[in-house]
Amino acid sequence: MKKVSYRNQISKILSISLVVFLLFSVSMFAQEETPAEGEQTEASVGDAAKGKSLFNQNCAACHALNRKMTGPALANVETRLYEEEGLDKEWLYKWIRNSAGMIASGDAYAIKIYNEYNQAAMTAFPTLSNADIDDILAYTAAPPPAAPPPPPGAVAEGVPSGGGSGISNEVILGALVLVFGLLVVMLFLVNNTLRRIAEANGVVVEKEKAEKRTPIWKAFVQNQFLVLVSVVFLLLGSAYFAYGWMMQVGVDQGYAPIQPIHYSHKIHAGVNKIECKYCHSSARVSKHSGIPSLNVCMNCHKSIYEYKGTAEGPSQEDLANGYTNEFYTNEIKKLYKAVGWDEENQKYTGESQPVEWVRIHNLPDLAYFNHSQHVSVAGIECQTCHGPVEEMEIMYQYSPLTMGWCINCHRETNVKVEGNEYYAKIHDELSKKYGVDKLTAAQMGGLECGKCHY
Numbered sequence: 154m155k156k157v158s159y160r161n162q163i164s165k166i167l168s169i170s171l172v173v174f175l176l177f178s179v180s181m182f183a184q185e186e187t188p189a190e191g192e193q194t195e196a197s198v199g200d201a202a203k204g205k206s207l208f209n210q211n212c213a214a215c216h217a218l219n220r221k222m223t224g225p226a227l228a229n230v231e232t233r234l235y236e237e238e239g240l241d242k243e244w245l246y247k248w249i250r251n252s253a254g255m256i257a258s259g260d261a262y263a264i265k266i267y268n269e270y271n272q273a274a275m276t277a278f279p280t281l282s283n284a285d286i287d288d289i290l291a292y293t294a295a296p297p298p299a300a301p302p303p304p305p306g307a308v309a310e311g312v313p314s315g316g317g318s319g320i321s322n323e324v325i326l327g328a329l330v331l332v333f334g335l336l337v338v339m340l341f342l343v344n345n346t347l348r349r350i351a352e353a354n355g356v357v358v359e360k361e362k363a364e365k366r367t368p369i370w371k372a373f374v375q376n377q378f379l380v381l382v383s384v385v386f387l388l389l390g391s392a393y394f395a396y397g398w399m400m401q402v403g404v405d406q407g408y409a410p411i412q413p414i415h416y417s418h419k420i421h422a423g424v425n426k427i428e429c430k431y432c433h434s435s436a437r438v439s440k441h442s443g444i445p446s447l448n449v450c451m452n453c454h455k456s457i458y459e460y461k462g463t464a465e466g467p468s469q470e471d472l473a474n475g476y477t478n479e480f481y482t483n484e485i486k487k488l489y490k491a492v493g494w495d496e497e498n499q500k501y502t503g504e505s506q507p508v509e510w511v512r513i514h515n516l517p518d519l520a521y522f523n524h525s526q527h528v529s530v531a532g533i534e535c536q537t538c539h540g541p542v543e544e545m546e547i548m549y550q551y552s553p554l555t556m557g558w559c560i561n562c563h564r565e566t567n568v569k570v571e572g573n574e575y576y577a578k579i580h581d582e583l584s585k586k587y588g589v590d591k592l593t594a595a596q597m598g599g600l601e602c603g604k605c606h607y
Contacts, residue, residue: 199284204292207285211278214456218293222456222499224270227293238262242290249286250279403517409549410511414491415484416548417476423543424463429535436524436535444510447492454485458496476546513550514539520556521605531594532569563599567591 215223234240240262248255252275255263267274373379421427430436435443460481467477489496493505516522527533540551552558570576583592598604
């Protein structure tokens with residue numbers, strides 16, 4: 154009887170075929186049809202595209218298209234005024250250019266709007282021409298634009314990801330699992346069949362036997378020099394990492410807690426260019442930078458009730474993390490609930506709730522730090538200590554805030570004395586003492602213990 158070393162070539166071929174089949178299936182099912190773009194209906198009078206720009210510049214602070222804000226909703230305002238009040242476009246021209254004058258003249262509908270909206274007259278826009286107003290009205294009369302196509306690889310909410318067939322991901326996954334199971338069974342049956350055929354023809358199927366070798370651990374133990382070197386390196390490495398761990402006790406660099414209301418510094422400080430000290434105003438005059446009160450948020454969010462995104466749209470990273478327009482809009486609703494703001498009636502209800510913000514930067518009690526000294530006197534930018542906040546979706550502690558980090562900054566930072574009478578005399582005296590034109594914070598006493606430790 155002939156003995157041969159048996160290798161199941163067919164098994165290898167089937168395995169490769171299985172992998173290729175799975176990859177092909179996934180690539181086929183992952184393809185999505187790009188939704189057709191909605192047809193745009195042009196307004197009969199005026200340019201809606203120009204009107205949108207004019208609306209955002211002049212009207213969006215107080216008006217929205219489909220909801221009441223500081224002023225009434227403006228969707229199809231021309232048609233509504235004509236059908237419900239019998240007013241024509243000429244009335245709108247006069248109202249937009251001089252609403253206070255129309256109220257003073259006794260116009261019935263002008264007085265009605267004035268009383269309905271807290272007796273606050275609308276800002277006059279005498280510089281808007283008839284053509285400009287026509288463009289704005291065309292924008293308010295235009296149908297809402299079609300939703301933009303989703304970016305490649307993104308799946309629209311509520312839409313099955315199986316392309317035009319409407320097949321759900323669960324059905325596709327189930328089908329792939331079934332095919333995989335069938336192929337495994339087929340592979341097992343073919344393997345057994347080939348073994349039986351080989352044995353029937355007098356071929357003894359043998360599995361390759363591995364050569365008997367000395368175990369690695371035994372060879373390692375028998376080599377005394379290698380054991381000694383390994384022990385030395387192990388002790389030195391353990392001491393190194395133990396020292397590094399102990400030096401990080403109390404250092405929270407990278408700490409990024411989840412806040413009760415999500416606040417994106419990337420959107421506020423980055424996209425919208427809001428200055429840090431607009432919200433953290435106490436940093437100019439106080440030891441602490443302070444947490445902005447929710448009234449500061451409502452300065453803008455009385456009018457900004459939903460997030461409409463940027464012209465570029467959300468990035469793939471934002472979509473993967475769930476940062477969609479709907480997500481940010483829901484966070485604005487949390488703000489309204491906390492301050493007790495009634496969106497429908499545009500007024501406070503008086504039912505407010507405290508927001509338990511989680512503190513991020515926290516120095517030990519034995520260290521003294523004054524924001525106003527650094528911000529107002531030294532003129533240091535917020536990013537010097539807090540990092541590129543304009544790029545942070547979730548705020549985190551950028552710097553280690555250790556004693557060594559502060560000391561290095563004092564040693565390397567030149568004090569700005571130009572036009573600062575506070576430093577005029579001391580700068581002259583210390584310049585003579587050290588023989589330099591520029592003085593660092595360290596040379597002006599920035600390394601004295603009592604400066605930072607009471």
